[in-house]
Amino acid sequence: MADATKLRNDFYDAINGEWIKKAEIPSDHSSTGGFMDLVDDVDEKLMGDFADMKAGKLTNDDPLITEFLKFYDVAANFEKRDQDGATPLKPFLEKVEAISSFEDLNKQFKDWILTGFPVPFDIGVEPDLKSQGKTKLNVLWAEGGSLILPDKTYYDKGNQAGPQLLAVFTQMAEKLLTMVGKSADEAKQIMADAKKFDASMAPFKKNSEEMSDVAKLYNPIEFSEFVKELGEFKVGDAISDLLGETPKQVIVTEPKFFENFTKVVNEETFPAFKNWLIVNTVTQLAGYLSEEFRQVSGTYHRALSGQKEAMKQQKSAFYLARRTFSQVVGDYYGKKYFGEKAKQDVHDMVIAMTGVYKQRLQNNTWLSKATREKAVVKLSAMDIHVGYPDKMEEVYKRLQTTAVEDGGTLLGNVQTFAKIFTEDQLSKYNKPVDKEKWEMSADTVNAYYSPEGNLICFPAAILQAPFYSLKQSASENYGGIGAVMAHEISHAFDPNGALFDENGSLHNWWTETDMKEFKKRSQAMIEEFDGLPFAGGKVNGKLVVTENVADDGGLSCALEAAKHTDDPDLKAFFVNWARVWRSKATKEYEQLLLSIDVHAPAKLRANVQVKNFDEFYETFGVQPGDGMYLKPEKRVQIW
Template sequence: MGLLMIDATKAKNDFYDAVNGDWLKTAEIPSDHSSTGGFMDLVDDVDKKLMSDFADMKSGKLANDDPLIKEFLKFYDVAANFEKRDQDGATPLKTYIDQVEAIQSFEDLNKQFKEWLLAGLPTPFDLGVEPDLKTQGKTKLNVLWAEGGSLILPDKTYYEKDNQAGPQLLAVFTQMAEKLLTMVGKSESEAKVIVADAKKFDASMAPFKKNSEEMSDVSKLYNPTDFAEIIKDLGVFKVDEAISELLGETPKQVIVTEPKFFENFTKFVNEETFPAFKNWLLVNVVRQFAGYLSEDFRQVGGTYQRALSGQKEAMKQQKSAFYMARRMFSQVVGDYYGKKYFGEKAKQDVHDMAVSMTGVYKKRLQNNTWLSKATREKAVVKLNAMDIHVGYPDKMEEVYKRLHTTPVEDGGDLLTNVQNFSKIFTEDQLSKYNQPVDKEKWEMSADTVNAYYSPEGNLICFPAAILQAPFYSLKQTASQNYGGIGAVMAHEISHAFDPNGALFDENGSLHNWWTETDMKEFKKRSEAMVKEFDGLPFAGGKVNGKLVVTENVADDGGLSCALEAAKQTENTDLEGFFVNWATVWRSKSTTEYKQLLLSIDVHAPNKLRANVQVKNFDEFYDTFDVQPGDGMYLKPEDRVQIW
């Protein structure tokens, strides 16, 4: 072992701090951010490149003949025209406020439910068309899903009496909502009544919602229910005809994620609660559309979200307009970024690396000592069938060709354009009902600094934006790259065998392929991972081991597989491997943001991802000479390894 590149004593006691401590001392969170560091730095770099390119296109300095990019730029211009937005004030919102205020009964709403849903207006339940998780065989169909309506607070747990953050956040929300209502012409006393009603209705839904931990268990989200049964549960919402019209046929069943919510629906949505429900609609409409209006609406409308994340100020106008336009044209912007800043050669190189990682994974599965032969063989079948998406999609989704902006000079305004586009996207999604699932569809755009595994598609995806340093660079050693992108790749592969992914077969169907004994052993090992993280103190709270178990199992498998791959390279440098692993998770966040993620995020906090996972590997102890009594020491019998 050569000279360590980090302080040996620090590495033995707090590895994350040894790697990132100096950076943490000087790093500053930008005022319009809630965090800075590894992922966020890459996001900022991608934003900078794209905003610069698009500014050059607008000025004529950079040529681009892509009609989709031209359409994006037209919409970007409308979003960035704050002079027009300020002139219009609340006027573009008036149509929607009038629409809500005209409703005198549930019957009135039922008559326009089809248009209401297409306009993306608030409802106390959500409908969508997504893959059927239990379709057998290779041809999967899209079906109708239903979920409980969204709450004001970020999670059901915030409504519990002992949760001090709940009332604090509701106070911020109340102030914001009342202010927004006065800005659209309500008196202060009217605004107070409307917001109080909205909060009352919101609180009545909360007991029947699932919390983040419950929502993280995929197997319990799949509850096929007769369509007639759901319509009966919806009581005063007589929307069967509207749904049938939207889908082009009457569905036989709906997949319900929160059965308890629908079983109790008539307790909080009925003739008696109509006045409070109507005011809930009003508050949500104003809040939902505030960001598309004038600057004062944008500032006030973002108050609650900033309080949630600890962000000190709103994003600058130009950047907020860019984010809005990019969100609408996500795949178009991603395609541009991927082709310009990544390219076909890198796409092939990284694809080869992903194939090589699946090869390492396959050997590990074949040599696994705790699985039976039957389950091992099935796991390899699943791995062999896994698709790999790298860089950017091979084809553009047709829906983007339907987006046509009405410029300001032709009487267009931002909110109307946004609503026209939203309707097109909703119609497109609903048109996929009872159609085969498109396995080539990407869930992220190429300019996203992230990666994912899709259990229903049995595919891994690595967008172009994550494929740069510190994750991956030709300037880094192979060991460093394996500690970065290699571990990320193997992490996503491991999701196929985490407590959720393991329930899906090679075709992406919820279908048990395990022997009973093997599944029992897998659950026991997963439980050990729950225990390893559960209750760890962080940001004034404690980690919920069950909430973060799937991501932790994937981290553990990813690190294990990447470590093996690194050890097979020439000039293996395990110190570089582990140091880059900790560098990737470098992050400085506001206290509010840390606490929010602790409640709702299925990932463990970054520092714990870096520190706790490495303790499970003997190679870490050898590399940094970690001994009993050191802060990073974990007894061999407590070390958790699953894959």
């Protein structure tokens, strides 16, 4: 156990300080620590298994894994990738360069979308957040086009990181353009136009804080009105064709963007827009080419994250193939390294945790009886996904790799698969939402709550030490996975999740007085974190409020559960809470997360949250004047 004085002054550092001093961030990582250690362990297991399968040391009788391995071979064949150079990209680039007007683009818009070519707006099929009743339908959604920089705030005049990152992106893009045959002068002109077009979109985009407010993303407009807003993009018929019918409406996440669309995209801006298309095509697809292209095309990402080197070739090929066959690889991992018995054990633990939450809701003192009862109904209706899915998505059975010896290239296979996935997604339009679908694969070290599905999901990969282990005490497990489980349950009652009912519909089930009190308490959580210094910047309390409310609720419920075990050890509980958040990251990565991540920095998640609990003060003897002391009236308790 760490020194008592240290524990009372900087709890996170007292638990993790020695580890942080010694820990080294691998050159191909931007961070190391709790979560990342588990990621590395999962990678090692899977890469080892797949290498053994290729060598005939491990048998495989799953045709989907066989197909994954074929694609993995294509991705890992750097000899062929280097030999081909820019050749696989040429047909895609020529297609973009052949566009001479919006009319040209409109004619091939359907194929353009299916092939994944860039456009200055995104359309997709996702659940209707306001569908009433248990059967929810998938509808058409639209969002503004992606920017070069990570967030709109990077375009603000006072943001020094913006111009620095844009300079890195410019240098990278110009280099890639010369590698596909452009002269240095041509590359400069193309990139100058692309930046001009990119900057013209930025004022009408939402920033990360605005995008984190789910209720304000739901803006239905008539389809005819949406098509009219697209101006020169006369693609109403093409969208109807893609969906198999003409939609009545579109849910728009960024209304301001589409209201101003014709200011950005018009006949006058067409030349700059076309060069923006060229830059996006080259930068997005270069990583599937030769080693030189892969190294150059990763420059911007590495500058953004502070990662010193690109991933090694074999690992990058594995990541690429695994990303494409995500559920297939996840299913293999879950069944081999987690299994049915553990799946049931953890499911029972989640049920127990929802029981604790239910009890706390029933005993809540600031909610009215009507809202309490509805909250319990929502909790009781929550679906639980643990370990790995019960069924494989049909779309993976359609992926057929064209091997190198049959004339296949990595980029060719990637684009074929992208088309299959896009067709599959769009085919779900106006059909019931599949509540069994997993948004994460089982080999992902993470967990999530889906407000529109009212479900929580705990993939197999996170269900290991230090989060969960039979070798750890019950108190340690509750400080780790228990708090994570309750955190995800708490998302049903965070400032976003609380707006959805038990069927996952965006519909207010609160009394006016209760919602007012909830907002007041959430505001206290915003204030507790807002402005805290970190990585040379300051925390945006509004950006991180939903995750902080979930952390507060998760820790509260896990603590309650730990106290009711046979041999509660609250020291072990709090220590493991701090341990799971241990992290060492590059300054660049910390600054990036500070701007765009809805989670508070790891150290603050560990330190600030425990200050809200009387049990922490009692367990470690924290007194006024200690660094970990917070006055009782400042302590935030929501759930």
